[in-house]
Amino acid sequence: MKRIALLALAFCLILVAGCSTAPTVSPETPGPSVPPVSYAQPSVLKSGNYSLISSIDHFEVDARGSGKYIVNIYYRVTNTGTESNRLILYSNLTDKSGLFHGGLGVSHGGSGAQTFILDPNTTGIMRDYVTIDTERDYSLLKKGGAILDVVYADQKAPLDPIANLTSRWTLPPSIFS
Known part of the structure; x- marks a missing residue:
């Protein structure tokens, strides 16, 4: 009987310890295999039925007071494929210290930037935004710039990034000044 009570107590302690730790969430990013390009360059993307040219418009x-900033990013996306599609873009800013803002299911209040239906050979402009919550975090962007990673998802599966459809740009500090 004591053994069962001790095992139950140990199980409860393990369960409580596991529930009290905060989960670690990492942004969905292209990873080191995709080298960043200058923010002035377009990103040519192809994966399965998707063929796009994406660029930063x-x-x-916007300074929101008490150290909070909204970084609005306007994208120009051209469907160079043969099928119509409707995409969602999720933006992730990573400063030089490795701190990230935004990402899959986070940018644009969680919904990402959504395109209208893009027919073949049409272009759409969409706005995504990333919230920077402290003056300290924003000052890191002003001093060192950032890497902007963008993942693309289809409207039919908004939180499921399309394989190999990612963009990565370097942003100079002047963008945040």
Whole structure:
């Protein structure tokens, strides 16, 4: 009987310890195999039925007070494929210290930037945004710039990135000044 009680107590302690630790969430990023290019260069993407040219149209930064900033990123996406599609883009900014903001299911309040239906040979512009919560975090972007990773998903499966459809750009500090 004591053995059962001790085993039950040990099980409860292990369960409580596992529930009290915060989960580690990493952003969905292209990874080191995709080298970043200058933010002024387009990203040519092909995967299965998807064929796109994605580029950064422009940026806007809104200071929201108490150290909070909204980084608005406007993308220009051209469907160079043969099928219509509707995409969702998720933006992730990583500063030089490795701190990331945004990502899959986080940017644009969790919904990402959504395109209208892109027929073949049409272009759409969409806005995504990433929230920077502290003045300290924003100052790191102002001093060192960032890497902007973008993953693309189909509207039919919004949290399931399309394999090999990723963009990676370097952003100079001047964008955040």
